[in-house]
Amino acid sequence: MNANPTIHDVARAAGVSIKTVSNVLNDNPKVGPATRLRVRQIVDEMGYRPNLSARGLRSGKTGVIGLAVPSLRETYFAELADSVIRAAAKRRLRVLIEQTNGDRELEISILSGGQMRFTDGLLFSPAAIGQQDVDVLTTGDPLVLLGERIFGGPTDHVTMHNTSSARAAVEHLLDIGRTRIALIGAPEAIADDASSASLRERGYRQALESAGIQYDPQLVVRGGTWVRETGVAAIRRLIADGTGFDAIFALNDTLALGALRALAQAGLHVPDDVALIGFDNLDEGRFSMPSLSSVDPGRLEIAETAVDLLVNRIQERDGKSPPKTVKADFKIVKRESTGFKGDDNLVGGG
Known part of the structure; x- marks a missing residue:
């Protein structure tokens, strides 16, 4: 053959x-x-x-879309990429993935043509460029923005309810009787920007304020990337500082999994001594011991919606329809780390 x-x-x-x-x-x-x-x-x-190149020459379309994400080592983006690939396959599209490593010049290069020039359109999740760079999104090519770095731009935008879902996560901890709730993964300083960390910290503070609990900066561990090692270090720091806490809200599941390890090493039992909830609802959280409660930000909906919007832009003839912003619905997935069994206890929002 x-x-x-x-x-x-x-x-x-x-x-x-x-x-x-x-x-x-x-x-x-x-x-x-x-x-x-x-x-x-x-x-x-x-x-x-x-032959995609030949097909593109004949039809003006390659049947390939691009997906640019900061890092596939971050489990959320790996699972997002899987969801995008599955959504694209339903529409007989293939996906070319670019990892930017949060490099500003590479992100700008991708938007100006760069490595994605053989695609019909691009799904783009920036990490380095921000609101001040909104003008670089005016590429003239089909583009859908993902994430929270830039709002009000000239492109379709699919994002999540960061603040309200974070608030719901903290409210879940409050509902089970926890009042000394630590926050790990917070930004370096309190900021009023559109980053995921800032928006989620805002939700944390809103939940405390609504419950009449005074904000305590000693319970907030700032800095570090959202990896397991940061979660471990945050717990060790809280314990070393003598900060009393009975619950933790980790700003992503990877931090939470690191925190889970550090709590076990310190002899603290989850959820009896410390309740724990993360964010992203990664598959890995279903299999940790105990299983991890988490915010499901609607990753599957984000992927499906983003691909649909991009396909519509690719097929659009006049290119004049106004940009759309879509926020996926979220759920609080209650598991063993907050005292629940299984994945059946879902609290929706949006």
Whole structure:
């Protein structure tokens, strides 16, 4: 068998014309079901893959969209990429992924053409550029923004309810009787910006204020990247400082998993001594001991909505419809780390 079969090989094996094979691959309704099935079987058996560059020259479309994220080592972005790939596959699209590592110049380069020039459109989750860089989003190419770095820009934007979902997470801790709630993963300083950390800290403070509990800066551990090691260090710092706490809100699940380890090492039992809730509802949290309560920010909805919006922009002829902003619904997933069993106890919001 040819290691690199061509469309000619497929047509010869199926006993049809090259045009018929092309029509099948492009879902042209003129091809009969029997012929369509035979060609599809031959394509699968031979492992034929269309030449995207050639297809792009003929149709002006490559059938490929781009996804730019800060880091695939961050589990949230790895799971987001998986969700985007699945959403794109439903629409017969492939996904080219670019990791920016939070590098400002690389993010700007991607927006100006760069590595994504062979795609029909881009889903972009920035980490370095911010509100002051809104002008760089005016690329003229189909673009959908993800995340919280820039609001009110010229593109469609899919994001999450960071503040209200964080508030709901803290309210869950308050509802189970916890009042000394530590916050880990907070920004370096109290800030009124659109970063995830700042928006989630705002929700934390709103929940405390609404419950009549005075904000205590000693309970807030600032700084560090959102990795397990930071979660471990935050717990050790709270204990070393003699700060009393009976609950923890970690600004993402990765921090929470590190915190869970540090609490066990310190001889503190979760949830009896300390209740713990994270953010992102990563798959890993279902399997930790104890399983991790978390905010589900609507990752699947974010992926589906973002791909739909991008496809609409790719197909749009006049390019003049106003940009849309969509916030996915969230849920509080109650598990063992806050005293619940399983994933059946869901509190929605949005």
